[in-house]
Amino acid sequence: MMHTDVVIVGAGPAGLCLANALSGAGLSVVLVEQQSDDALRGPAFDGREIALTQKSVAYLKTLGVWERIDAHAKSQLSDARILNGSSPFALKIGHALSGHAELGWLVSNHLIRRAAFGAVESLAASGAAVRVMASERVIDVDTDACGARVRLESGKTLAARMIVAADSRFSATRRMMGIAADMHDFGKSMLVCSMTHDAPHEHTAWEWFGHGQTLALLPMNPDPETGACRSSVVVTLEARDIDRLSGLDADAFNREIERRFERRLGAMALQTTRHVYPLVSVYPTRFVAKRFATVGDAAVGMHPVTAHGFNFGLDGIETLSRAMRDAHTAGLDIAGDALLARYEQKHRQATRPLYMVTRFITEVYTRDSLPARIARDAMLRVGERLTPFKRAVAMSLAGQ
Template identity: 55%
Template sequence: MDFDLIIIGAGPAGLCLARALRGSGLRTCLIEQQPRESLQDPAFDGREIALTQHSAELLRQLGIWPLLGEAHIAPLKDALVLNGGCGPNQARMLISHRLSPRSELGHLVANHHIRRAAFAAALADTAGDGPPPELRCGEQVVRIHTDAHAAQITLGSGQTLSARLAVAADSRHSSTRRAMGIPADMHDYGRTMLVCNMTHEQPHHATAWEWFDHGQTLALLPMNPCPQTGQHRSSVVLTLASHELQPLLDLDETAFGQAMTRRFGQQLGAMRLSSTRHAYPLVGVWARRLVAQRFAAVGDAAVGMHPVTAHGFNLGLRSIDTLATALIAAHQQGQDIASPALLDRYQQTHQRASRGLYLATHAVATLYTREQTPARWLRHAMVGLGERFTPFKRAMAASLTGLA
């Protein structure tokens, strides 16, 4: 047997799992298509990750949090939900950190900083952490086969590796999950998300916005001030049908800033682009099973969330914590780390943790992208009622902190 565990995909999920298993005595291999340089110093991709307090604690336990750098961690104190256009009839619901036991609901960290820190924590040759996993970069998995004894992984180079357990961490469109015959329910929301960083005249007060406007959905994630200018800065997310979004991507920086200022109803004053722009189609994925014979899926390969409730990476960390804890306990007790009973417990635990959130997120995303008059009335009423019903807002605050 070449390894105890082969992790397919060295994105944040695969790297965090590899880090969680360091020092356990398990021999781990990471397989990734990208070159090592792209993993070690990942490029900015536009995405800011809203980390719950629970996720921040998990990253501390993994030794990843200190490697992020304080300058790259922004506080997320409150969340504001808006519905409708600007004006006196706009519905608002403020979810305050005062409804939780913490001074902020969570933290904002750019995805590429998480990837960089996770790589450093997982692969650093640090005394006391045990040997780092073996990293095979520039390799593609062309075949996976499992039986009662082992998982066999065939690489594009022709080499075959064996392990007691194979783990898919290769995105919501996981080819490994599909190769194992695991079906997934996919929902294409027919929308594309444009993400970028922008500076603006008015302060954001460390408050995240989710604005369900007529004909568009806008989000604002509060960042630390721009290091070059000291101006207020946020990650901005605009969701539109793909054919409506492309003209915005084609605008020059000045025209784009003016267009986004108008789309935000000038509520933040003049806005200016301060990063590259990136577009991502919105697709939700629910794997019907998370395990098979000597196989498990984690992160987005297990559950790919719509970003409207900001739970995707947080749920991925939960899956990694659940699986890693079970694997380490089994190894310490001399048990099979890929026993059907262990994998079934992992599946049940993570599906219980994620099913409700996935369905609720899907319902919210579906309702708030419909433009028919009844849908507009319903979401306006829901936001208005939510603002007046403190127990609901308290439950939302608990969910956003991850302490529910």
């Protein structure tokens, strides 16, 4: 039996960042991950571009992750526009309202994963007590007042003081601990890919609530080979329509995306593979149990419309790791009931309001009835005139 202070299930960006934060305090950490070492060291492009707030970027810098990402791969997110249907009118959220030179930064998910894994490997090479057990699957967990145990499919058992689930919004580890979750299936899927286009994006993100579809445009740096304008494109439709769209050849796909964007970006060309994800938001009834906690999407699985998913994950990781580090320094239990209760309360207060607002936005802004379209247009026009409202949105997007 292997003994360690903390077992983290899941070596995605959330699990890796938590391991980084805890090992720096002298705690021993084991990460258990189903993927192979090669997949962790060189993760494949998965289509997802992550909008990072100013607060998240600052935290990734403290973890030594930010500088491991190539500078050209970090795209400035200057402003945001919210559009409704075919109207040329847009609610504009400018970066100046946030007090920063930009609202945040856009980085590919697989590059964050690679950088986070590199940071953990660097810690291990320098002598930190952090280990990644790749190609391993957890089949059972149990905890009590004295400790925690994790059993692996390979037959190994890990004994720890604390278990943390960081294994996706559909966390099997969370279920093993008997924690239920509110899962809301929106009945739609989103297709994500990168495309070049003729018209400049001016580093502005679009959220476009169209008729029968939702579109998003996330501004990326110019194509490194051609210098063409480039963006991450997100199309949300019913699953059968997404399946048809993802099956089109490249030329037909380009023409259809141009049509869906009403040719506001001019000619568009697919640059990457296409990836499809079901839209399901998840909020557990509890974030913690005896000697157990959830982080990242295992704690809160957000709808991407407000771009707060990974940012909430980092916020929770910072809160939990700080509490555990302080307890370790003081010679206290790093998995005490009171410590975990405080983490749950703080993370719930930080996430629940926006989780519910996001549910409301997606319900109201994706209805296609004529009254709903009129109401959306009216709300956007009123919002454009309310500077305090726009400032609040800008500060939220910046992570303040």
